[in-house]
Amino acid sequence: xxxxxxxVNDVLADADAAAVLLLAADKQASRALVQAIERRLLSEPLNxxxxxxxxxxxxxxxxFGVSRQAxxxxxxxxxxxxxxxxxxxxxxxxxxxxxxxxxxxxxxVVRRPADSLGGESLLAIAGHHPSKAHNAVIEMFDLRRVxx
Numbered sequence: 299x300x301x302x303x304x305x306v307n308d309v310l311a312d313a314d315a316a317a318v319l320l321l322a323a324d325k326q327a328s329r330a331l332v333q334a335i336e337r338r339l340l341s342e343p344l345n346x347x348x349x350x351x352x353x354x355x356x357x358x359x360x361x362f363g364v365s366r367q368a369x370x371x372x373x374x375x376x377x378x379x380x381x382x383x384x385x386x387x388x389x390x391x392x393x394x395x396x397x398x399x400x401x402x403x404x405x406x407v408v409r410r411p412a413d414s415l416g417g418e419s420l421l422a423i424a425g426h427h428p429s430k431a432h433n434a435v436i437e438m439f440d441l442r443r444v445x446x
Contacts, residue, residue, distance in 0.1 A: 343389035352405035387432035
């Protein structure tokens with residue numbers, strides 16, 4: 299009997315061949331699998347944002363200006379097209395923070411009011427304009443500013 303790890307290894311060894319076999323076996327199941335994978339991939343930035351910024355689902359929903367129920371739907375059905383940019387901005391900001399700040403310190407960093415942010419925190423700015431929060435994170439770590 300094939301183990302899960304054996305299956306994963308086989309799929310990774312030749313993903314195209316695995317796709318052909320799966321499609322040949324059951325097209326309906328293949329479509330369902332692709333949709334499930336797409337939903338998981340689309341919800342990963344949301345999961346990472348919550349985990350790294352230490353946000354509850356309710357706080358993340360508030361950050362994007364949607365209800366908790368709408369946010370839960372994003373996680374299961376995917377982020378609406380008109381909000382992809384906001385999610386991408388927050389995901390990019392998260393990536394930058396992970397590059398320059400220890401992960402356990404990020405929640406404090408995003409909550410701390412800063413003079414350079416007009417006395418607001420990154421979290422507060424993100425709640426108004428995710429693109430401004432993204433730009434603020436870029437500016438925070440722009441090392442060209444400190445070069446002589």
